[in-house]
Amino acid sequence: MPVSKPTPPQGVGSTGSEHASVVQTDSSHSGLFRLSWPLLLAPILAGIVFNLKSYVFQDSPPGSYALCTPDGKNVYTVDARNTRAQCILVHKAMIVDTGSLEQIQSHWENSVVLHGVYTHKPLPVRWTKPGSIIVPGLADSHAHILEYGASQQLPLEGTKSINETVQRVRDYINANPDVKADKSMYILGGGWDHTVWPTSGWPSAADLDADPIIRDRPIVLQSKDCHALWVSSAALEGSLPFPSEVEGGVIVRDESGRPTGTLLDNAQELLRQPKLNERDLMQRFKITVEHAVKHGLTSIHDAGLDPSSLEFFKRQADIGTLPIRIYGMRFFDENGEYWGNITEPLIAYNDGRLTARSVKIFADGALRTGGAALYEPYADNPSTNGFMRLDEEVLFKYIPLFLRDGWQVNVHAIGDRANGIVVDAFEASLARANVTALRPRLEHAQMMTKEDMARLGKLGVIASVQPTHAISDMWYAEQRLGPERVKNLYAFRTLIDSGARIALGSDFPVESMNPLSGFYAAVSRLSPDGESPHGPDGWFPDQRLTRLEALRGMTIDPAYASFSESFLGSLESSKRADFVVLSQDIMEVPINKILDTKVLATVIDGEAVYGGI
Template identity: 65%
Template sequence: MLPQQPPAISDSAVNGTKASNVTGQNKMKANGIQAPKVTKAKSRFFGRFGALIGLTSLWAAIRYSNWAPVSSYALCSREGDFIYTVDQNNTNVQCVVVQGAHISHTGSLSDLTGHSSSYPILGAIAQVFARPSLEIRFIPPGSIVVPGVSDSHAHILEYGASHEIPFEGSPTIADAVSRVRDAILNDPDTINNKTKWIRGSGWDHTVWSSLPSAGDLDADPYIRGRPVVLQSKDYHAVWVSREVIRLSLPLPDSVEGGVIVRDESGQPTGVFLDNAIRYIKQPDLTNDDLRKRFKIAVDHAYERGLTSIHDAGLDPVSLAFFKEQADNGLLPIRIYGMRHFNPNEAFWGNSTEIIIGTDEYRLTARSVKIFADGALRTGGAALYEPYYDNPDTSGFMRLDDDILFDAIRKFLQNGWQVNVHAIGDRANGLVLDAFEASLKGVNVTALRPRLEHAQMMTRNDMKRLGKLGVIASVQPTHAISDMWYAQDRLGPERVKLLYAFRSIIDSGARITFGSDFPVESMNPLSAFYAAITRVSPDGKSPHGPNGWFPEERLSRVEALRGMTIDPAYSSFTEDILGSIEAGKPFSTLKLWPLSLMVRQCMELWIVMSNGFVDWDGGSWGWICIRF
């Protein structure tokens, strides 16, 4: 059993003074947002993983209360070059010099102490290293330092919502219904108010015997007559009660790019897919709802060491909320927002403000999120050929081809980064057609278009991806979730094109990692593990312990870049984020190793974000990274 927190090393190992208060931190605390106390991240994922492989921990830690921001200091490893800069050459160094909140230089310990070194000492760096007052701080033995990690595809407020009534791991429809009933019985305000809306998310019909229905909810006397809206695990389906169906009438007979599931008599069953979800009528969220959801997401992001999150689909309400938080200095992490595209609205790309953040202003909204198709799990991913397990359908596009092409062209022309959700091979092919037509004669580096998910594409389209300079924004944890049913859905040949990360990189394309939380775990180290192993947390896969299609595994260096510099590039922030280089804010993570049989895995603790520590504590997670 792992200790709740590692033992602190002696004060002599790290010198410094008590941290002073920071205005931004005080604002956050006044609004109920603060870094969590130092506790081990609660993760069944890695608890099972650790038990399986019989790890022997090599604990080392540091008392962060002794690490105060000073004008200049050096952070070093006594053991050698174990600061992973993730620069263009993937350089490792022994020391990083910090001045204020920014990195001044990198080099070796010999440079600092004036002895011979393999690192050249030139100009300003010599002056800094020559200063006798420069404080040298050493990281604990066996630990490393990497840049702060980012999540390239996530849903912040939806993550908070997923904790209202969580359905993750619910084995049956009856169990899910019981969770709704328990939520009602445990909330006195809800018990006495049958008009109060009940929301939850995370149910997964692929582990149930059938799709759920409104009748399943209304069969329970405590639920009957109440408005209930429950999002699926992949957020491409919604399960509602009969009261919500009644409030949403009249409903259309058919929906382009979506499905209102109906019974044999033609009546809605209570499940809405993709574009049909917009016909569910429900009240807008209040500011109090948004604040509660935001706090949950931010607290958990702190615990998992995230320093930047790309939110994949901001509607006007959520964008206004984030802007208010940023304007008041209440964003503790950087948010890169993608504005949601609604084809039923007038084009706004030529009249809407593009928000670009700075070192201090932590909100950016310069991209648009467009949905091309649905999800593989619900059978909505658009394929060239019918589904292997359902020959009657090939999925569907959520937009007509002409609308898709026109929207991509217009947004690119007006300077927006265009990020398109594309799952199936047909959807990815059509989006690449649109990008290819729209990017002719255009500086692609200035626009950096993205395929969000890029789950399945032909070999030729993988090559086009690299040729066009389109970024593949992928979620490695989706691969180890979907691998158990993917071949049933796609067949033995097409499944080889699914989550083919190695093939995508080898085609010359750039990838970036996300989690799609709350669909998958928020922990970025789960994505790292999935990318380099392609096995489940218990070490299994349909192809054995070496991984599901092991030829598609990534190296540790590639995975680390996918969590750091690649997200920075895909959000136009590579000049300030993603690597440990001179001039950038010092936003890093320090990791402690665990001996894990063949793999070397690490225990993670956040060190700094924007040059200061949140002194209430650090955070825990896992990673297999020392290489």
């Protein structure tokens, strides 16, 4: 059958049907189903049609199209050879083929001819805009879905002082009549960052209570890193009295021993708050999904702080198709019963939209709040070297148990001591489980000795890292750690060169949700305005990733880290049609232009969930 060869439309790419290509066929084939012995052929043809796979198209192939880039090979497949192509061929939810337009049309034609099925419908060919590229669906390897939605209700990111933060809370109350009218309503916000404030101390309930609009209202404000709560007196009252000490946490107190209104790490769990209803959860979920697809995210690994998050996602999946892919980490409660041997993993539930086959464990606190567990005391606070949120014995008991029972174990570890202990626990698990096959993860892996980085590669432990943390922390990190230890902080290049596999994320709402912010930070180690403590070449520029490493780190590597590389993470035949159209080539443009890139379309299972194709 001769095939016409449509050319890309001139000017702006088409998203409609006016530029669709037409597969022309010889009219002599039109008699295929009008032979004189139809009764003989009928059962044969019926059998052929019945056994057709996704590659074979009948009379009217629903959801079939080729998407091509007009500037040549601007489809980054991220396959094993990092192949680039001109087009992808999609049928329903799957990718059928990649290649040139001629190859794609030949595949379409041969699928028809080989199976003896004639298609009366042309193959639609859609063109992206000139200069744009197509990449696999972007994934965030570490984020907090419902917490992000909550933070957007009263965002405190960017405030420069305690007073400015209080002002923002007051403005929120004044701008919402229903909130202002009900003084008993809990007001939740998040994103404050004391490291950029001129004062060195923690904020207090008194700072909130001093404002007449805020006074007597229950206010709960989550810190930027989610490791501290700043609350009003009205919010504290219902939770008192507090214990004298909290293992793995700190209750900030005044000189008289009274709680001031700041709770760190495990102490946050002491605060009693009203239980969220389904409407609250749905509102947060919708906000996050709406923002995520606008940024090109098709998959999110939820490291939820709230153990009820996964139950909510499961309920939504039972109601209908989840709007985005979620890899959920189950909550670990050291005081609860061990459940690894009695709970079934949730794998590819809801047509591959929801998986929960891992457990999330917290080893230590955060560098920003001084809770990261270090081998040596903090340079700016020699009275402490941070703290472990769990006893070492707990890690050495439960990590091997979960691995033995087939669970991926993902451990939050920030400081060099915490990371060292967790790697020890993984190593000790070798006698009970194939550690590499279960793909355990260090969530953050922020500061590690070179020896421990080398052990990651040998054990097959994945480093789930967040490049935007590096450019946020670079301004205070050396003061906190000193000039030598800081070299082992966010040492991404050393991790890779040691043989470790990485997966990139943002930890949103701690940092920007935009995955291109992480891409930019990974390859530049510069602030968005092009600055760093070490100048325009970036903060410790020898630790930069290449653009290809960064792209793989937000596509195929997160897929591997979530056991989904067989159907996600790259644009290859038989994989899900999850992809993103970007306005410019992030692999080629100058570094200072990367953040100008726009998402033109986000596609999940072959259908645009944002923009259009």
